Amino acid sequence: MESRFERQLKRGALEMLVLSLVCERPAHGYELLSEIAARSGDALTLKEGTLYPILYRLEDDGCVASEWSAAGRAAPKKVYRATDAGRAELARQTAVWRSFCRCVDQFIGEEAT
Numbered sequence: 001m002e003s004r005f006e007r008q009l010k011r012g013a014l015e016m017l018v019l020s021l022v023c024e025r026p027a028h029g030y031e032l033l034s035e036i037a038a039r040s041g042d043a044l045t046l047k048e049g050t051l052y053p054i055l056y057r058l059e060d061d062g063c064v065a066s067e068w069s070a071a072g073r074a075a076p077k078k079v080y081r082a083t084d085a086g087r088a089e090l091a092r093q094t095a096v097w098r099s100f101c102r103c104v105d106q107f108i109g110e111e112a113t
Helices: 004-024 029-039 048-060 084-108
Strands: 064-069 077-082
Touching: 004 029, 004 048, 004 077, 004 084, 029 048, 029 077, 048 064, 048 077, 077 084
Parallel strands: none
Antiparallel strands: 064 077
16 A cells, blocks of 8 residues: 555655646546556556646646647547646656755765665
């Protein structure tokens, strides 16, 4: 069972991870869920009910744009792509994350590893 501490850490990082993936290449929701699970070795397995509110917030904030895309007989899929504002926001969040990690490392140091 996941601890409250672990849940809070994940919650704080998920928007940045989703934005990072969309900045790499446009993707639809299922691709994002699969990629997050694969890259994290299944440590981060999101449900649609977690992912889509993140995508909607990013869209409302102008960080991502979406469009419906259909290929042949396949059902239409909503594809998300990063905007210039989204790339700038990812850079900002990444800098904040790295600064936070350095700060925490000053407290726990190497003995915590």
